[in-house]
Amino acid sequence: MNRSKMIPIILSVIIIILAGAVVLLLIFMKNQPVETRGVPALIEIAAMEPDSEQWGVNFPNQYSTLLLTESNNARTAYGGSEPVQKLEVDPRLVTLFAGYGFSKDYKEDRGHMNALTDVRGTARVNETTPGTCYSCKSSSNPMLWAEMGMAEYDKTLFSELGARIEEPIGCANCHEAETMRLIVTNPALEEALKAQGKDWTSFTRQEMRSVVCANCHVEYYFKGEGKYLTFPWAGGTSIEAIEAYYDNYEFTDWTHPDSGTQMVKMQHPDYELFTAGSTHFNAGVACADCHMPYTRDGSVKFSSHDVHSPLLNPATACGACHTDVGYVTSQVTIIQDKVAATMYAAEDAIIDAIAAIQSADANSRSDGALIEEARALHRSAQLRWDFIAAENSMGFHNPEEALRILASATDLARQAQLKAVQALP
Ligand code: HEC
Ligand code: HEC
Ligand code: HEC
Ligand code: HEC
Numbered sequence: 001m002n003r004s005k006m007i008p009i010i011l012s013v014i015i016i017i018l019a020g021a022v023v024l025l026l027i028f029m030k031n032q033p034v035e036t037r038g039v040p041a042l043i044e045i046a047a048m049e050p051d052s053e054q055w056g057v058n059f060p061n062q063y064s065t066l067l068l069t070e071s072n073n074a075r076t077a078y079g080g081s082e083p084v085q086k087l088e089v090d091p092r093l094v095t096l097f098a099g100y101g102f103s104k105d106y107k108e109d110r111g112h113m114n115a116l117t118d119v120r121g122t123a124r125v126n127e128t129t130p131g132t133c134y135s136c137k138s139s140s141n142p143m144l145w146a147e148m149g150m151a152e153y154d155k156t157l158f159s160e161l162g163a164r165i166e167e168p169i170g171c172a173n174c175h176e177a178e179t180m181r182l183i184v185t186n187p188a189l190e191e192a193l194k195a196q197g198k199d200w201t202s203f204t205r206q207e208m209r210s211v212v213c214a215n216c217h218v219e220y221y222f223k224g225e226g227k228y229l230t231f232p233w234a235g236g237t238s239i240e241a242i243e244a245y246y247d248n249y250e251f252t253d254w255t256h257p258d259s260g261t262q263m264v265k266m267q268h269p270d271y272e273l274f275t276a277g278s279t280h281f282n283a284g285v286a287c288a289d290c291h292m293p294y295t296r297d298g299s300v301k302f303s304s305h306d307v308h309s310p311l312l313n314p315a316t317a318c319g320a321c322h323t324d325v326g327y328v329t330s331q332v333t334i335i336q337d338k339v340a341a342t343m344y345a346a347e348d349a350i351i352d353a354i355a356a357i358q359s360a361d362a363n364s365r366s367d368g369a370l371i372e373e374a375r376a377l378h379r380s381a382q383l384r385w386d387f388i389a390a391e392n393s394m395g396f397h398n399p400e401e402a403l404r405i406l407a408s409a410t411d412l413a414r415q416a417q418l419k420a421v422q423a424l425p
Contacts, residue, residue: 045177048143052170061302068306069111078394079309081110092347099257112169130227131161136216139170142185150187155226174212182208186215192231209286217270237272239387259357261375266386273391278398290317339395342406346385349413356420370423377416384409
């Protein structure tokens with residue numbers, strides 16, 4: 001082959017190699033945390049430093065937006081940050097949670113910086129409350145867990161542990177100081193993932209942008225005498241798997257005084273509902289995409305740490321992916337109204353079941369076996385309804401799954417009512 005023919009070939013090869021190198025460089029740059037690109041750290045942050053202000057010296061934008069969560073008090077149709085009393089908005093809850101703390105005080109959640117004040121202020125806390133209740137409320141935790149071990153932490157009474165808990169939710173709940181990567185800080189999450197054969201250290205960055213929220217926004221219970229914080233995930237995170245887990249364990253939070261049913265209270269399963277095959281989860285969208293969208297301050301781009309309802313800033317929260325923000329937010333209203341109506345229908349059905357079981361039980365000639373069956377159906381119905389009621393998005397995180405679960409709750413409640421009526425002589 002002569003030289004003039006070789007030149008284009010050699011040139012092509014060089015161009016392909018150069019193009020490849022540029023692509024690799026871009027991929028490498030894209031995978032670097034934004035702040036570490038050429039910005040030297042100002043101070044060294046101790047591992048698990050509880051005080052977010054210290055971290056704020058190096059990362060002022062993240063810190064100043066985190067501080068906004070304290071005072072952001074806007075309300076939305078079904079969410080927002082005003083601590084409204086849910087028992088006044090929906091008095092059916094008083095009957096559904098009769099005999100349990102949630103029938104006395106049940107407020108709408110608000111921003112991360114209020115977590116510590118709010119847990120200390122709730123009427124649900126008393127002298128027997130375990131320290132476990134602090135697990136999701138403070139950046140003092142990672143250091144305390146490292147020092148005391150989680151078992152010891154959980155065994156300590158809320159009133160005693162309080163002296164060692166100084167900070168609300170902060171940087172140390174989500175980041176590793178040395179690298180600033182997102183990490184699992186709650187030992188209960190690490191153990192729950194392990195029970196499913198998962199190792200979070202192998203998760204992608206996009207997965208971590210949701211998993212970091214699962215440190216707290218999940219269903220959990222206090223296991224055994226030591227009140228050991230546990231997520232009921234060993235058989236999976238669907239409502240059916242969680243119910244089977246609790247039934248197998250014969251776990252109950254309290255006995256309903258009217259129906260005599262052994263109940264389980266569900267706690268904010270935001271992560272479980274979202275990851276149960278929602279459209280957004282399946283499309284690879286993470287919690288942080290909607291709740292911590294990228295924001296600009298001059299030339300600096302950073303994740304807003306002012307975590308709140310995305311309906312307060314839909315242009316940034318949804319606009320990164322959706323061109324028609326007005327349309328998608330109107331869809332939220334449609335979805336939430338539909339889920340709320342279905343949810344209230346489930347509540348009415350459960351309340352009817354409670355009344356039917358109560359009156360069957362009051363009749364001494366009733367069939368006790370049928371009453372027991374009715375109670376089992378009541379337990380099943382209520383933990384399904386509560387899975388959606390305690391979840392924070394009024395179904396938006398996964399509309400199909402929310403409606404499926406509520407339909408099954410209503411069906412089980414009507415079956416419970418029927419059994420109770422059959423139990424009458
Ligand atoms: C596609 C966007 C999107 C994703 C992804 C998403 N959310 Fe939401 N989230 C919403 C919307 C919309 C609401 C409803 C807000 C309202 O009613 O005001 C909401 C509500 C909430 C609320 C209650 C907010 C309030 O105002 O009380 C919490 C808590 C929450 N989400 C946590 C999470 C967690 C944790 C994840 C991931 C497991 C997640 N979200 C994923 C859009 C999203
Ligand atoms: C260390 C535990 C913890 C972690 C981690 C955590 N949250 Fe929260 N979050 C809470 C608690 C507790 C509250 C309620 C605080 C209150 O009402 O005082 C809350 C409240 C919220 C709210 C409601 C805010 C409002 O203004 O109504 C949203 C939305 C939210 N979290 C989303 C997220 C997302 C998204 C992630 C992950 C990026 C996350 N959270 C990680 C514990 C946590
Ligand atoms: C509730 C969990 C949570 C808390 C608390 C939190 N962060 Fe973040 N942070 C995130 C998430 C999620 C991201 C996005 C990470 C990604 O995209 O890989 C992030 C990203 C960052 C980044 C990378 C640049 C950026 O903005 O995307 C820095 C730096 C950072 N956070 C600093 C802080 C500091 C400092 C604090 C305390 C003042 C803090 N974070 C508190 C969850 C949290
Ligand atoms: C990171 C990208 C991303 C963000 C942020 C995002 N979405 Fe989406 N959204 C998607 C994708 C991808 C789909 C699926 C599109 C499809 O399959 O046609 C989707 C679908 C939807 C749908 C149709 C759901 C369905 O079941 O068909 C609605 C409604 C929606 N999004 C609302 C919102 C709202 C409201 C927000 C802000 C709170 C938001 N999205 C934020 C990526 C995003």
